[in-house]
């Protein structure tokens with residue numbers, strides 16, 4: 657069983673990447689593969705480019721990676737209330753291969769920011785549009801004030817309410833993947 661975990665961000669110090677990896681690793685007995693959006697950088701999508709050159713190899717690789725996973729953990733960074741440009745470009749290119757590019761994978765959607773908003777705006781948009789793109793979101797969790805909520809040195813969620821929410825979300829994903837020991841995960 658393999659979980660593909662990544663941030664919808666191209667920041668080399670992405671807090672969403674750390675969150676996605678942390679939550680995916682809470683599910684025991686699965687392989688966790690992480691993705692870096694910088695490996696999928698492409699020219700900005702345009703219909704003319706697409707007609708001229710077809711689908712870039714990066715979009716095809718990304719689509720294949722999604723298809724090979726059993727489940728997804730995606731954490732959305734928020735830029736000006738919405739997706740980062742890096743994620744939107746990758747989404748646009750990949751949606752032209754297959755509009756339902758998430759290929760009906762079960763997914764955990766997360767979002768975090770340094771401030772109190774917790775990337776809630778982009779997380780709501782991503783969750784609402786997930787069925788359109790073929791993702792089956794089992795839970796979505798916003799983590800406000802990442803630097804206060806998460807202790808990176810100990811890989812530990814310091815806020816007990818958020819920790820519980822993340823545990824329950826991980827348990828739901830594990831259950832959807834047919835994994836056992838779900839009660840222990842959620843407690």
Ligand SMILES: Cc1cc2nc3c(=O)[nH]c(=O)nc-3n(C[C@H](O)[C@H](O)[C@H](O)COP(=O)(O)O)c2cc1C
Pocket residue numbers: 663665666667669670671672673733734735736737738768769770771773774775
């Ligand atoms: C151009 C830009 C716009 C931003 N807009 C928002 C925003 O609308 N809401 C928010 O909570 N944070 C916003 N931020 C702060 C990001 O949440 C912060 O940079 C965060 O670290 C991004 O996640 P990442 O580290 O995973 O890339 C913005 C940052 C940048 C650079």
